Amino acid sequence: MKSMFDILMGLPLFRGVTRERMAETVGMAKFHFLKYLPGETVVTAGDPCTHIKFIISGSVRMTIENADKRFKVASSLAAPEVIVPSFLFGRATDYPCTVKAIEDTSILQVTKQDYLKILNSDAVFMLNFLNMLSVNAQKSVDGVLALTTGSMEERIAFWIVALTQPAAADIVLSCRQRDLYSFFGVQRSSFIATLEAMKEQGLITYQGNEMNVVSRKAMLDLLASCRMTDEQSEE
Numbered sequence: 640m641k642s643m644f645d646i647l648m649g650l651p652l653f654r655g656v657t658r659e660r661m662a663e664t665v666g667m668a669k670f671h672f673l674k675y676l677p678g679e680t681v682v683t684a685g686d687p688c689t690h691i692k693f694i695i696s697g698s699v700r701m702t703i704e705n706a707d708k709r710f711k712v713a714s715s716l717a718a719p720e721v722i723v724p725s726f727l728f729g730r731a732t733d734y735p736c737t738v739k740a741i742e743d744t745s746i747l748q749v750t751k752q753d754y755l756k757i758l759n760s761d762a763v764f765m766l767n768f769l770n771m772l773s774v775n776a777q778k779s780v781d782g783v784l785a786l787t788t789g790s791m792e793e794r795i796a797f798w799i800v801a802l803t804q805p806a807a808a809d810i811v812l813s814c815r816q817r818d819l820y821s822f823f824g825v826q827r828s829s830f831i832a833t834l835e836a837m838k839e840q841g842l843i844t845y846q847g848n849e850m851n852v853v854s855r856k857a858m859l860d861l862l863a864s865c866r867m868t869d870e871q872s873e874e
Contacts, residue, residue: 646695647747649719652767660761667760668753675740681722684737688726690748694718697744703736703802710814710822712799714807715741723804725772727751791833794823796842796858803855810852 644661647653653661671690675681681692681699698717704710716722726732728751749757758765803810820830834850837843842858844851852858 646719647693650693650695650721651719651771652691652693652721652724652764654767655763656761660763664757664760664764668749668757671748673746673748675744675746677740677742679740681738681740681744681746682734682736684734686734688723688732688734688751690750691724691727691754692722693747693749694720694722695745695747698741699738699744700741701736701738701804701807709818711812712802713809713811713813714803715809716804716806717808718744720804720806722746724768727754791823791825791829792837793862795833795837796861799852799858800855800862805855807855810855812850812852813848815848 644658644665647661647665648656648658653664656664672695675697684703694716696718698715699722700713700715701722702711702713704712722738723734723736726734758768799810799812816830817827820827823830834843834845838845842853842861844853
C-alpha cells in the first residue's frame with residue numbers, strides 16, 4: 640500500500656521532489672484529508688477556491704455549464720490529479736465547475752496560504768506550478784487562433800480542450816445542435832458535415848444532443864497538426 644509521501648510525490652505539482660524534501664513540506668503546512676462517497680459533491684460551481692484540492696484516490700466527475708444551462712461539458716478525472724488549480728490565484732477565484740465523486744474518493748486539500756508557503760520554499764514546487772500555468776496560457780493563444788482563423792474542426796477541438804483538464808477522460812458535451820451551430824455561426828448542414836468528418840476520423844461519436852469525445856489527446860493532435868500546416872504554408 641502506498642504511503643502518503645508516495646501519493647503526494649505522484650501528484651503533478653510535486654513531481655521531481657525528493658522524499659526528504661516532501662517530509663519537510665508536510666511539516667510546514669496543514670494537509671487535510673477528506674473522504675467522499677459516490678455522488679457526493681466535492682465542490683459546487685461558484686464556490687470560492689480557497690484551497691488547492693488533490694485527488695489521492697478514486698475519481699470525480701466535473702461538470703461545467705454556461706449561465707442559462709443550455710450548454711454542458713462533463714469529464715472524469717482520476718487520482719492522482721489536482722482539481723482546477725489555475726483558479727487558486729488571480730482575479731477569477733471561484734470554481735468554474737461542479738465536482739462530484741464517482742466512487743469512494745479521497746481528497747487532500749491545502750489552504751491557499753499554506754500552499755503559497757510550499758511554493759516559496761522550493762524552486763521545484765514553483766516551477767511545477769508555473770509550468771501548469773504556462774500550458775494554460777499557451778492553450779488560450781491556440782484558442783484565439785482556432786476561433787478566429789481555424790476550420791470548424793479546429794474550433795470544436797479547441798472548445799473541448801479549453802473546457803477540460805489535461806488528464807480528463809469520458810468527455811461528453813451536451814447541447815442542442817441548433818444552439819451549437821448558431822454559436823459557431825455556421826449553417827446546420829456545414830456543422831453536421833463537420834461532426835460526420837470528425838466521427839469518421841475516430842475523434843468523436845454523437846447522437847441527438849450529446850457528443851462523446853473519444854480522446855482529448857486526439858483533439859490536441861488535431862490542433863497541433865493544423866498549426867504545423869499553417870506554419871509550413873507560410874514558409
